[in-house]
Amino acid sequence: MRQKRFHADQERLTAKTFLVPALFLAPFLIGLIIFTVYPFINVLLISFKEDYRLANQTFSGIGFKNYADVIADPYFRSGLRNTSLYVVFVVPIATVLSLFIATLLNSQVKLKGFFQTCYFLPMVTSITAIGLVWKWLFNFDYGLINYLLSLFGAKAINWLNNPVYNLPALIIYGIWSMIPFTTILLLAGLQNVDPQYMTAARVDGASTARIFFRITLPLLAPTVGLTLIVNMISASKVFSELFPLFNGNPGAAYSLYTVVYYLYDQFFVKWRLDRAAASAVILFLIVLVLTMIQLFIQRKWEK
Amino acid sequence: MNKGKKALVYLILALGAFIMVFPFIWMILSSLKTASEVNTTPPTFFPKSPTWDNYRYALEKAPFLIYFRNSVIVTVACVACTQFTTILAAFAFSRLKFPGRDLLFSLLLSMMMIPFEMLIIANYQTMVKWDLLDTLIALIIPFTSSIFYTYILRNFFLSIPDSFYYSARVDGASNWQYLWKIMVPMAKPSLVTIGLLNAITCWNSFLWTVLVTNDTNVRTLPFGLYAFMSSSGIRYERLMAAATIVVIPMIVLFIFFRKHIVTGVSRGGLKG
Numbered sequence: 001m002r003q004k005r006f007h008a009d010q011e012r013l014t015a016k017t018f019l020v021p022a023l024f025l026a027p028f029l030i031g032l033i034i035f036t037v038y039p040f041i042n043v044l045l046i047s048f049k050e051d052y053r054l055a056n057q058t059f060s061g062i063g064f065k066n067y068a069d070v071i072a073d074p075y076f077r078s079g080l081r082n083t084s085l086y087v088v089f090v091v092p093i094a095t096v097l098s099l100f101i102a103t104l105l106n107s108q109v110k111l112k113g114f115f116q117t118c119y120f121l122p123m124v125t126s127i128t129a130i131g132l133v134w135k136w137l138f139n140f141d142y143g144l145i146n147y148l149l150s151l152f153g154a155k156a157i158n159w160l161n162n163p164v165y166n167l168p169a170l171i172i173y174g175i176w177s178m179i180p181f182t183t184i185l186l187l188a189g190l191q192n193v194d195p196q197y198m199t200a201a202r203v204d205g206a207s208t209a210r211i212f213f214r215i216t217l218p219l220l221a222p223t224v225g226l227t228l229i230v231n232m233i234s235a236s237k238v239f240s241e242l243f244p245l246f247n248g249n250p251g252a253a254y255s256l257y258t259v260v261y262y263l264y265d266q267f268f269v270k271w272r273l274d275r276a277a278a279s280a281v282i283l284f285l286i287v288l289v290l291t292m293i294q295l296f297i298q299r300k301w302e303k
Numbered sequence: 304m305n306k307g308k309k310a311l312v313y314l315i316l317a318l319g320a321f322i323m324v325f326p327f328i329w330m331i332l333s334s335l336k337t338a339s340e341v342n343t344t345p346p347t348f349f350p351k352s353p354t355w356d357n358y359r360y361a362l363e364k365a366p367f368l369i370y371f372r373n374s375v376i377v378t379v380a381c382v383a384c385t386q387f388t389t390i391l392a393a394f395a396f397s398r399l400k401f402p403g404r405d406l407l408f409s410l411l412l413s414m415m416m417i418p419f420e421m422l423i424i425a426n427y428q429t430m431v432k433w434d435l436l437d438t439l440i441a442l443i444i445p446f447t448s449s450i451f452y453t454y455i456l457r458n459f460f461l462s463i464p465d466s467f468y469y470s471a472r473v474d475g476a477s478n479w480q481y482l483w484k485i486m487v488p489m490a491k492p493s494l495v496t497i498g499l500l501n502a503i504t505c506w507n508s509f510l511w512t513v514l515v516t517n518d519t520n521v522r523t524l525p526f527g528l529y530a531f532m533s534s535s536g537i538r539y540e541r542l543m544a545a546a547t548i549v550v551i552p553m554i555v556l557f558i559f560f561r562k563h564i565v566t567g568v569s570r571g572g573l574k575g
Contacts, residue, residue, distance in 0.1 A: 020478060021401040028392035031448030032411075039425030040417055046424065054428075104316050109309075117561055118320035121327065124557045124564065126507040128525040129549040132532065133326045136333065136539045142342050144329065179323065181568060188569035237420055240509045243529055260420050267424050268514060280421035291416045 047277035054273050066278035075265070076279060079250075079257035082167060086258065087235045090174040095228060097175070098182035099220075103212065105183070106190040123180035131244030134173045135160065138245070166251040173241060178234075182227055189223030190216070222301040229294040233287050239264065259283050327550070334358070334543035341540045357544035364535055366519055367548055370527035377442045377523055378505040382498050384447035389497065390490075392453045394482045397460035398468060408457075411450050423514060430515050441515040442523065446505065452497045455570060459493040460486060496567035499560050506553060524549045 046052055047066055049059035070076050105115060122130065137144050138159035146156040159169040193216060201211045217224075239260035242250055250257040250265070257265070263283065267276035333341060335353040361367060395401075396408050426445055435441040463486060471481045487494070512526040522530065528549050532542055557564060 017401050021395045021399045021404070024391045024395035024399065024478075028388040028448045028453065031388060031444070032414075032450070034429065035426055035445040035448070036414060036417060036422060039422040039429070040414075042425040042428075043421055101316075101319055104312055107312060109312060109316065113561070115316055115320055116565065117558060118324045120561065120565060121324060121554065121557060123568070124503050124507075124553045125327075125550045126509070126525045126528075126553070128507075128509055128529050129546040130326060130330075132528070132542050132546045133330045136543065137326065137329065139539070142344060142346065142539075144346060147344065147346055176323070176326075184565055184568045233416075237418060239420070243509070243513075244532070247533065248529070263420060263424075264510070267427075273424055276424050280418075280424060283418055284416075284421050287416050287418055 043277045043280050046273055047281045049274055052274035054271060066274045070275050070278045075257050076262050078255065079259050079262040082256055083236055083238060083258045085167060086171060086174060086238050087232055089171045090178055090235050091228060091231045094175045094178035094182050098179050098186055102183050102186035102190055105187055119183055120180040122177055127240040128244050131241055135245050138169050160245060161252045163251055163253040163255045166256045169245065170241060174238065178231060182231060185227045186223060189220050193219045225297045226294060229290055233290050236286055330543045330546055333540055334547050336540050338538065338540055357541045360541050361545040361548065365527060365531040367527065367545065369520060370522050370524045373439060373521060374506055374523040376439055378502050380443045381446050381505040382501050385449050385452060385501055386494065386498060388448050389452045389456055390487060393456035393460050394486065396457045412454065415450050423511065427514055436515055437518045437521050439521050442512060452501065455497055456490060456493055459490050463489060496563045499564050500567045503553060
C-alpha cells in the first residue's frame with residue numbers, strides 16, 4: 001500500500017518532477033536533437049523533394065523520383081553489389097578466423113596479455129593511416145604481398161590499378177581490420193561459457209574438435225549471431241578504406257563504388273542532395289533490417 | 304593438453320599475432336629506410352642505414368604539428384563534453400523518476416541505429432548556416448551527445464544500490480552533490496572505458512573532417528595525412544613516416560589501457 005502511493009507520487013507530473021530531470025537531460029538532449037533528430041527528419045524530407053536545390057532550397061514536387069533515380073543509377077547498383085560482396089566475404093571469413101583465434105586465446109596459454117595486444121592493436125588505429133600501409137603492401141612493383149607471391153612462383157597482381165583486383169584487395173584489408181573487434185566479442189562470449197561443460201565432456205573422452213562443435217559452438221551461438229549482425233552493419237558502411245587505397249576514388253576505374261561512397265559522391269562531389277538523401281535513407285533501411293534481425297535473434301535466445 | 308599440441312597452439316597464435324602486427328612493423332621499418340632501399344627487389348627487412356630523414360621531410364613539408372595539436376584539441380574537447388552530457392543523462396535515466404522515462408529511453412536506444420553517414424547531409428547544412436565551416440568547433444559540437452555511452456553508464460549507475468542514494472539524501476545531499484560526490488567516483492572504471500572508446504573514435508574520425516575542413520590550420524591528423532599523400536606524391540618511405548606519426552599516440556594509449564578498452568568493446572562494441 002505504501003509502496004503504491006510512493007509510486008503514484010513519483011509519477012505525478014509536477015513542476016519539480018519535470019524540472020529536475022529536464023535540467024539533467026538538457027545538455028544531452030539538445031545535442032541529440034540538433035545533430036541527430038533534426039537531420040534525420042530533414043534527410044527523410046529531402047529524399048522526397050524532387051529536384052531539390054541546395055542554394056535556394058527549392059523543389060518541384062514531392063514523390064519517389066529520387067528513389068527511382070538512385071535505384072536506376074548504375075553507380076548505385078554497382079555500389080550496392082560491391083557492398084554486398086564486401087559484406088558476404090569479409091564478415092563470415094573474419095568471424096571464422098576470429099572464432100579460431102578467440103578459442104586459442106581462451107585455452108590455457110601463457111603470454112595472454114602479449115597476444116591480446118597483438119591481435120587487438122589494429123582496432124585502435126586510423127583507417128587512413130593503416131590503409132596507407134596496406135596500399136604500400138599491395139604495391140605492384142615493390143609491395144611485400146607481390147614479393148611473397150613471387151616466392152611461391154605466382155605472378156605479381158596489380159591489386160590497386162587493375163579494377164578486377166580492387167575488390168579482393170579491399171576485402172583482404174577489411175578482413176584484417178575486422179578481426180580484432182570480432183575476436184574481442186567472441187572471446188568475451190567464450191569466457192562466459194561455463195568450463196564445467198567442457199571438463200565433463202573431456203572426462204567422458206570427447207575429442208577437442210567434438211567438444212568445440214558439439215558444446216562450445218552451440219553455447220556460443222547467440223554471441224556469434226550478434227557479432228555477425230554488428231559486423232554486417234559496420235561492413236555495410238565501408239567507405240573510408242577507399243581513400244588511402246585508391247587516392248580518394250572508388251577503385252581504379254570508378255568500379256568500386258560502395259553505398260556510402262555513392263552517398264558521399266552525390267552529396268559532396270555532385271551536390272545532388274536529393275539523391276544523396278534517398279541513398280542515405282536506403283542505407284538506413286538496410287541497417288534497420290539488420291538491426292531487426294539482431295533484435296529477433298536476441299529475443300529468441302533470451303527465452 | 305599434451306606438449307606437442309601445446310607447442311602447435313603457441314605456433315599458430317604467434318603466427319597469427321605476427322600477421323596482425325606486421326603492417327605496423329612494416330610501416331615503422333619502411334619509414335626508416337631511404338628511397339632507394341624502399342624500391343628494391345627483393346625487399347630488405349631491416350633498414351640498412353636507419354634514417355630519420357623521412358620524418359624530417361614530413362614534418363617540414365606538411366604542418367603535422369598543427370594537425371597533431373588540432374587532433375588533441377578536438378579529441379580532448381569531444382571526450383570532455385561527451386563525458387559531461389553522458390554523466391548527467393545517465394543519472395537522469397537511472398536515478399531520477401519522471402513520467403515517460405522508460406519510453407524516452409527506448410526511443411533513444413532505437414535511434415542508435417541511425418547511421419551517422421546518413422546525417423552528414425543535413426549536419427553539413429547546419430554548419431554552413433552557423434558559419435562554422437573550417438573551424439575546430441565544427442569537429443566537436445556534433446559529437447557531444449552519445450546514446451551508446453549513456454546506455455553503458457546508465458547500466459552501471461543502475462547497479463549502484465538505492466540505499467546509497469537514500470542515505471545521502473537523508474544526510475542532506477542534493478541530487479547534484481550525490482551524483483558528483485558518490486556516483487561519479489564509483490563509476491570511474493566505466494567512465495575511463497567510455498572516455499577511451501570515445502577518444503579512439505574522435506582521433507580517427509575521417510569522413511566528417513573531410514567535409515567540414517578545408518583550411519590546413521584546422522585539419523586533424525587522418526585528413527592531414529591523406530592530404531599529404533595527395534599533395535606530395537606517393538613516396539612510401541615518407542608516407543610511412545607520416546602514418547607512424549598519426550598511429551603512435553593510439554598505439555601508446557592502447558598498450559597502457561588495453562584492459563579498459565577491451566572490456567569496453569566486449570560490453571557493446573565500438574560505435575562510430
